[in-house]
Amino acid sequence: MADPAYVRDQMLPPQKAPSTEVGxxxxxxxxxxxxxxxTFLTVAALYAVYVxxxxxxxxxxxxxxxxSTLQECRAIVEATYGAGKTGACFAVINERWQQILxxxxxxxxxxxxxxxLVLMLxxxxxxxxxxxxxxxxxxxFAFPAVAFWLLWGGSVxxxxxxxxxxxxxxxxxxxxxxxxxxxxxxxxxxxxxxxWLFICGPLEEAIHSLIPLGLHQLYSDDFGGFLLSTVIGVxxxxxxxxxxxxxxxxxxxxxxxxxxxxxxxxxxxxxxxxITLLFVASLLLNYFLPPGTxxxxxxxxxxxxxxxxxxxxxxxxxxGLAALPRGQYExxxxxxxxxxxxxxxxxxxxxxxxxxxxxxxxxxxxxxxxTLVSFISLQDPLQLVSSIRANQEWNGIYWELFMFVGFLFxxxxxxxxxxxxxxxxxLKTDHR
Amino acid sequence: MSTAxxxxxxxxRLGMLIYDTRYRSLTIQVVFLVILVAFFVWLVDNxxxxxxxxxxxxDFGFLFVRAGYDINQTLVEYTNDSTHxxxxxVGLLNTLFLAFLSCILATIIGLIAxxxxxSKNWIVSRLISVYIxxxxxxxxxxxxxxxxxxxxxxxxxxxxxxxxxxAASMILFDSVAVTNRxxxxxxxxxxxxxxxxxxxxxxxxxxxLAIIAVIIASxxxxxxxxxxxxxxxxxxxxxPVTWWKSVLIITLPIVALKFALGFHLAYPxxxxxxFNGGLQARNSLIAMWIALSVYSATYIAxxxxxxxxxxxxxxxxxxLALGLRSSMALRLVVLPQxxxxxxxxxxxxxxxxxxxxxxxxxxxYMDLRSTLGxxxxxxxxxxxxxxxxxxxxxxxxxLIISSLMNVYNRSIALKER
Numbered sequence: 097m098a099d100p101a102y103v104r105d106q107m108l109p110p111q112k113a114p115s116t117e118v119g120x121x122x123x124x125x126x127x128x129x130x131x132x133x134x135t136f137l138t139v140a141a142l143y144a145v146y147v148x149x150x151x152x153x154x155x156x157x158x159x160x161x162x163x164s165t166l167q168e169c170r171a172i173v174e175a176t177y178g179a180g181k182t183g184a185c186f187a188v189i190n191e192r193w194q195q196i197l198x199x200x201x202x203x204x205x206x207x208x209x210x211x212x213l214v215l216m217l218x219x220x221x222x223x224x225x226x227x228x229x230x231x232x233x234x235x236x237f238a239f240p241a242v243a244f245w246l247l248w249g250g251s252v253x254x255x256x257x258x259x260x261x262x263x264x265x266x267x268x269x270x271x272x273x274x275x276x277x278x279x280x281x282x283x284x285x286x287x288x289x290x291x292w293l294f295i296c297g298p299l300e301e302a303i304h305s306l307i308p309l310g311l312h313q314l315y316s317d318d319f320g321g322f323l324l325s326t327v328i329g330v331x332x333x334x335x336x337x338x339x340x341x342x343x344x345x346x347x348x349x350x351x352x353x354x355x356x357x358x359x360x361x362x363x364x365x366x367x368x369x370x371i372t373l374l375f376v377a378s379l380l381l382n383y384f385l386p387p388g389t390x391x392x393x394x395x396x397x398x399x400x401x402x403x404x405x406x407x408x409x410x411x412x413x414x415x416g417l418a419a420l421p422r423g424q425y426e427x428x429x430x431x432x433x434x435x436x437x438x439x440x441x442x443x444x445x446x447x448x449x450x451x452x453x454x455x456x457x458x459x460x461x462x463x464x465x466x467t468l469v470s471f472i473s474l475q476d477p478l479q480l481v482s483s484i485r486a487n488q489e490w491n492g493i494y495w496e497l498f499m500f501v502g503f504l505f506x507x508x509x510x511x512x513x514x515x516x517x518x519x520x521x522x523l524k525t526d527h528r
Numbered sequence: 529m530s531t532a533x534x535x536x537x538x539x540x541r542l543g544m545l546i547y548d549t550r551y552r553s554l555t556i557q558v559v560f561l562v563i564l565v566a567f568f569v570w571l572v573d574n575x576x577x578x579x580x581x582x583x584x585x586x587d588f589g590f591l592f593v594r595a596g597y598d599i600n601q602t603l604v605e606y607t608n609d610s611t612h613x614x615x616x617x618v619g620l621l622n623t624l625f626l627a628f629l630s631c632i633l634a635t636i637i638g639l640i641a642x643x644x645x646x647s648k649n650w651i652v653s654r655l656i657s658v659y660i661x662x663x664x665x666x667x668x669x670x671x672x673x674x675x676x677x678x679x680x681x682x683x684x685x686x687x688x689x690x691x692x693x694x695a696a697s698m699i700l701f702d703s704v705a706v707t708n709r710x711x712x713x714x715x716x717x718x719x720x721x722x723x724x725x726x727x728x729x730x731x732x733x734x735x736x737l738a739i740i741a742v743i744i745a746s747x748x749x750x751x752x753x754x755x756x757x758x759x760x761x762x763x764x765x766x767x768p769v770t771w772w773k774s775v776l777i778i779t780l781p782i783v784a785l786k787f788a789l790g791f792h793l794a795y796p797x798x799x800x801x802x803f804n805g806g807l808q809a810r811n812s813l814i815a816m817w818i819a820l821s822v823y824s825a826t827y828i829a830x831x832x833x834x835x836x837x838x839x840x841x842x843x844x845x846x847x848l849a850l851g852l853r854s855s856m857a858l859r860l861v862v863l864p865q866x867x868x869x870x871x872x873x874x875x876x877x878x879x880x881x882x883x884x885x886x887x888x889x890x891x892x893y894m895d896l897r898s899t900l901g902x903x904x905x906x907x908x909x910x911x912x913x914x915x916x917x918x919x920x921x922x923x924x925x926x927l928i929i930s931s932l933m934n935v936y937n938r939s940i941a942l943k944e945r
Contacts, residue, residue: 127649134649368922368923
């Protein structure tokens with residue numbers, strides 16, 4: 097049977113796809129001009145970009161970095177680019193960046209906050225990244241005391257004697273636990289508190305009079321700028337997470353009184369704006385304490401910010417706890433774990449993992465909220481911006497300072513949110 | 529043979545308070561309560577002692593004393609002869625007014641941004657991402673101060689509107705003037721107004737009440753028409769034509785009311801050095817409104833995006849397979865599910881907008897904090913009473929909003945086994 101002549105017996109050679117269906121043209125057509133609405137959006141977006149860049153671009157490109165007054169700045173711009181032209185005067189940042197970073201911290205002591213920052217990064221390493229050797233966790237633990245001493249100065253024995261309290265707790269726990277487990281735990285809580293209240297102060301004075309060793313003492317009025325924001329923000333972040341975890345557990349607990357107290361605490365502090373709490377810190381906190389108690393304003397602010405943030409943290413973590421399947425709790429019970437073991441080994445690792453985005457979101461919010469301390473006349477970056485503007489040399493300057501402060505905040509917050517994404521990806525164990 | 533094992537009938541021992549799970553929770557709670565009560569007693573005792581040391585008492589009588597200061601934006605009648613209590617109410621209304629405006633604008637911007645971020649258009653979605661990341665990673669106070677600076681520095685002065693070839697002109701058909709002293713918008717006026725109703729401290733405009741009543745009646749009528757049309761459709765299978773009835777019911781009463789009351793707009797006009805007529809929205813209000821809305825909108829946009837992405841494609845496909853039109857699939861299948869994800873965080877965003885209005889301190893908008901927690905507190909020197917009252921009011925607002933949210937959540941919760 098011969099092949100009919102009209103049947104093709106050879107394959108046609110493959111042809112190239114039409115040029116509009118491959119590569120860039122296709123991508124442009126599908127992504128930018130796939131329909132009337134899409135085309136309109138593309139054109140509108142391009143126009144918006146053109147307007148923004150067209151307005152800010154020339155102003156940015158005519159920037160001046162070296163001048164001592166705003167008038168000098170404007171004169172330089174007009175001399176270089178012709179009369180009537182305006183340009184960015186970044187000279188103010190060149191001249192005052194140290195003030196925005198450190199406030200009125202003494203200029204010759206800038207090495208102290210800088211060193212603290214470096215040490216903070218070292219201390220954060222083992223907390224943030226698992227590949228850093230675990231030994232460094234001891235340094236992270238001691239870091240708050242080190243940072244306090246470096247920033248505020250004073251006798252070196254104060255942080256050391258305070259840290260000794262934890263040693264006291266450990267020794268008491270080790271000695272008493274073999275006798276009675278419960279006694280050990282209670283004593284390990286009570287003993288360091290007694291130590292800090294009654295022994296710590298005299299001990300510190302005694303050692304200090306023997307071996308006076310310390311740094312130049314500074315006071316909270318000297319703090320300002322991003323140094324202040326970071327001190328308040330980082331302390332708030334560090335303290336609010338554990339308190340928030342405890343509050344969340346309390347809210348989930350079966351104990352009625354504990355639960356009610358936690359709910360009242362959480363809802364009460366979440367329901368008021370942070371700024372009223374800051375006013376409480378600056379105006380009312382001294383009323384609540386025994387007469388004659390002198391309390392540092394930064395410490396008062398840190399306490400209020402921590403409480404506020406812990407209430408939010410508790411809600412985020414409660415969300416994580418609620419998202420855990422009931423079976424996880426039951427599995428922990430059936431393994432014979434007690435409450436704290438179950439929380440530590442089974443529940444919390446999963447609940448915290450679920451709530452990472454919320455936790456980091458809270459951290460970012462807390463750090464941004466540190467700008468509110470300018471309203472109780474602490475020298476935060478925004479307050480410093482106004483005081484630089486009130487200066488005769490820089491009277492009338494706006495955008496450059498805002499841009500600088502905004503950029504630094506953006507850098508900090510954006511990198512935190514990126515880290516949270518990294519962490520989410522790393523801890524993702526469900527192979528979806 | 530089996531013998532019933534008797535429950536051990538040991539008597540109560542002290543150690544059981546700790547080691548017996550039946551009593552342990554009780555022990556813990558009692559200890560906790562004792563510590564808590566002791567702490568509060570300590571706080572109250574300190575406070576009483578400190579107040580008496582300064583010769584102060586705890587008394588809210590100052591609320592009924594003449595305030596003696598002016599407020600530059602009043603939604604209800606207020607003069608400096610009014611009491612501190614009335615200043616509080618004026619501030620509270622200003623707070624709620626700002627919160628209301630900001631919630632609406634933030635929702636609109638957030639919805640648009642959230643949908644556009646999901647757009648397949650590469651440029652648009654990138655642009656929206658840039659907007660969201662930049663705005664939400666910078667403190668809102670900075671945005672408030674920035675918008676305020678733009679309003680007061682970059683906007684034209686009223687005198688620029690004058691002359692043959694003015695440097696600035698009014699926008700929106702010559703009805704709105706944006707100046708560095710604020711934004712002037714047309715004011716609604718009634719030639720044959722109904723007057724106002726005196727309700728104790730407040731007077732309520734009857735015109736406003738009439739308008740609200742007519743709108744509610746129209747909406748009710750519209751629903752009745754739709755419901756009867758649905759009944760006919762269920763009975764006969766054919767839906768009667770209702771659109772002309774709906775249009776009439778919605779428009780006719782309100783237009784009739786407009787003529788009955790003699791409604792017209794008073795446009796702002798340049799007289800002397802400033803604009804007259806119309807309403808002035810101060811820079812502080814505009815700055816707070818725009819900055820809060822633009823800032824909160826970034827969070828709302830992320831919520832909207834999460835809500836839309838939470839609905840799997842299969843839901844749309846299933847709806848289409850059932851023969852629903854795509855508009856009906858969106859309305860009946862996708863939106864109800866997406867809203868369940870979107871609305872709870874949206875309401876907590878409203879909550880935080882309301883609390884963030886207290887940042888008005890940055891631009892001097894006269895909200896609750898600047899009246900009660902600001903001038904009143906400084907004049908009377910009663911920081912304890914003022915701050916507690918201030919926090920109490922904010923707490924009440926928050927609890928009301930969050931209880932509304934709980935009601936809503938319960939109504940839409942998945943009915944599970």
